[in-house]
Every structure is written in structure tokens, then in C-alpha cells.
Amino acid sequence: MTASRATALREALAERVVVADGAMGTMLQAQEPTLADFENLEGCNEILNLTRPDIVASVHREYFAAGVDCVETNTFGANHAALGEYDIAHRVHELSVAGARVAREVADEFTAADGRQRWVLGSIGPGTKLPTLGHAPYTVLRDA
Template sequence: MTDLREALATRVVVADGAMGTMLQAQDPSLDDFQQLEGCNEILNITRPDIVRSVHHEYFSVGVDCVETNTFGANLAALGEYDIPERVFELSEAGARIAREVADEFTASTGRQRWVLGSM
């Protein structure tokens, strides 16, 4: 956290852009969504490769931070899909994927990368 605060105080820190748009651009199938069309957080479980590739694309162009694919991983949003009990599962998977990709880029470039929890 200290490194992030220092970076924010001394330079422009760039975060990623639209997660949902990037996921949809990869044309996931209804099966990928487990028949829950539009529930992007399900892709953390069914298609982590797609989620991983979005984080990879953003880090590849130089962003410092990526957001987790967890914006809709809350009781209200998942309740609309009748899966509110999956909040923890989908949130943990989204955070883990983002952290793994951030750590890979930090290790390969020597430049610290961060993960921002999307809520």
C-alpha cells in the first residue's frame, strides 16, 4: 500500500478501462455465462482465460492498475440471476485472476502493478 500511495503522490498512475466491454468483445457464449447472459462475473469461473487476457491486454499497454472483474459480485446484482450465494466464489476468483496477472507483469518488468477491487 505504501508503494501505491507513493506512486499516486509522485506521478500519474494509470488504471484500466472498461472491463465489461473488453469481455464482450471476446464474444463469450451463453454456455460461458452458464445461461446467465450478461453476468460477467461468472466468466471468472467458466472462462478465466478471457478475464486473464483482458488484464494482460491492459498491462501490456502500460497501465499500472487493473480492476477485478467483480463489479456485479454483490447480493443485489447476483440476486437478479438467482445466485446470490456465489458472491464469495466469484469475488475470490476475480481477485485471484487479477492478482496473478499483476504479479506476472511485476516479475517480468520489475515495475510494480496493482489490483483495484471493483465493487
């Protein structure tokens, strides 16, 4: 995020309620991506940043069209622990950059259309495992 965008976001947060998007995974699944879209890694939504950026962009567009100020990148599972479940932990950076690029392009598209600033929030999630339920040690998720 550029300094001017960061400053504008801080100012907006100080002045009003800034609205962010909602569920990314649910919206992506509603698009019915194929197993091929997932590179045979069923459920790995972050792969769609590369294979089907059109689907990811359409979700961002729906949220911006509904009036949100911010969208989250499609990177909730782009960490070593979650991608390790698919044996693609080495692709964390590639998938994260792609997710950020798609979100930023759509945000800029909406800002250009009406002049209202839009923001992109990096989504960092722990993945599908919870230490409180014994799925994985806390340290594994922390380090991811």
C-alpha cells in the same frame, strides 16, 4: 493487498499519475463468450471469473501491455443485488475471490517480467439498477 504493495501504491500516487484500466465489460464481450461460458446467465460477467478465467486474464493482460499500473477486478456486479437478479447471490464471495485471483496472477506476471510494480483494485459496483431512475431503492444497493 499486502502492506508493502499498499505503501508502494500510496507512494506512487504521491509522486505521479497512476493509470488504471478502462472498461471491463466491453472488453469481455469483445471476446464473444458463449451462453455456456455464462452458465446460461447471459450478461453475468462475474461468472467468467470461474468458467473462462482465460478471457478475464486476457483483458487484464491487454491493459497491462498498454502500460496501465492498475487493473480492476472483474467484480463490478459481484454483490447481492446484482447477482440476485440471476438467483446466484449466494455466490458473491466465490466470484469475488476468483476475480481477485485472476487479476493478481496477471499483475504478478507483468511485475515479474519487468520489475515494475502493478496493482489490483477491487471493483465494487452497484450493478445494473439505479435508485435515481427508480430501478431499486437506495437501501437495497447500499446493503448489497
